[in-house]
Amino acid sequence: MAQGTIGTSEFDRDTAIARRAPGTSAVFDADLSAGWTIGHAVNGGYLLALLGRALGETLRHPDPFSITAHYLSASKPGPALIRTEQIRASRTLSTGQATLLQFDEDGAEVERIRVLATYGELDALPEDVRTTAKPPALPPYERCLSSEDGDPSTTPEIAGRLDIRLDPATAGWAIGAPGGQGEMRGWFGLADGRDPDPLALLLAVDALPPAVFELGVTGWVPTIELTAHIRSRPAPGPLRVSVSTRNLAGGYLEEDAEVWDSQDRLVAQSRQLARVLRTS
């Protein structure tokens, strides 16, 4: 496969948007690719990246510092419309909202996702770092498990777009032996080799299998709400992602993700509220 680069990769092609008119309230046409699905559902992180791109083209500042998505109904591959609005802009930060719409059989609008976000400029931040968090301890890439090590009949479409290698210590669920820890760790890259940027981090925070698979939960774990903080522009090279759930209760769970770049910098932190439909 040819080396993907920022701007021309599969990810950039499938998150491309076409703006209808300029201004601080904007409308974009998008086409949700069937290449980023898990079963019938389009991946939430891919959709967040698409909305993040539209907000980046609308707001005064380019980079998502904090972005929250509420997933209202399941998106389907095909045409979609994104509406964005700048709510406020100061010298250093701007806040906006976005909505992703599709159309039903009668042509009526169906809202899929509502987003609220504050953007800034990552490259303008001072260099100071006082992080007490530690990168996940992961075996080397070549000793971790790819989707090709699993059952091909259950491999989702999105697996062909991603290069995810799971730590074998957190992959027991894949052979029916969940480890019981509520953690998932792995290497993350785009399959075509494109380097990470802030938009790819929005994909990375929701790309690993749900951490609750290691607690015996199976099937679809739909996201109700996901918030991601992008804390630094990622260095080139593979990312390490750790995902954990500490409070599975009342049929809901939180899932926290941390994304570390090749320079050991904590580049993204996210939390989502998700719903359990099935427990084995």
Next chain:
Amino acid sequence: MAQGTIGTSEFDRDTAIARRAPGTSAVFDADLSAGWTIGHAVNGGYLLALLGRALGETLRHPDPFSITAHYLSASKPGPALIRTEQIRASRTLSTGQATLLQFDEDGAEVERIRVLATYGELDALPEDVRTTAKPPALPPYERCLSSEDGDPSTTPEIAGRLDIRLDPATAGWAIGAPGGQGEMRGWFGLADGRDPDPLALLLAVDALPPAVFELGVTGWVPTIELTAHIRSRPAPGPLRVSVSTRNLAGGYLEEDAEVWDSQDRLVAQSRQLARVLRTS
């Protein structure tokens, strides 16, 4: 002091709202109380509770499951307007947005806060709990420190509304000797003795001093965005709150809060992105 009860306490009086007209898009009048300020700023958790109440009166479901606020400009004591809108409602969940407005000297609207939230019904959730998180280890209430143990000249107005007792192990900052751990732990209650409910949890997640005070940061640490998940209706009695920051970098920080009730149930989880203005 008389015992406060849900519905008649200081907190209920100061988060009271008056609806102008019925419907799924609503307008409420509110009066931001000067009793909940820190310096000139009205506390963000108090404001979140006010907005949470307005959404609870707008949406099909009563309880905030996930609520995100972006703080756009500093709110001032006095009149305010809240506009709410139901975006979508299903059988179990409804999603809405809200905005808090005040008016400048010329009478023009100034937006203070934009909120996006999904509501449900806490009392309808199944009883299963599989929480691996542990409640914070706190000394007994009477061995923790209240604001009355500090310098009265720096005690903020809000201290009179809250009964917060900090673990002495995380209160070094108050005597100029920050502990260096980025953690803050304490007991939390309303000063008039009103028992906690989901709205009071929205206050509790942003009520302790910033955890970064223990890392030598001083002064105002303005919240950019705060997301709270309310996971269970709290039992009567005092709450325990733990707050931590793991990634202070580039002038920003995340702050996570956990709130535990008197039955050892993890009732709320929150994360905020905040900005550092001063470091000692």
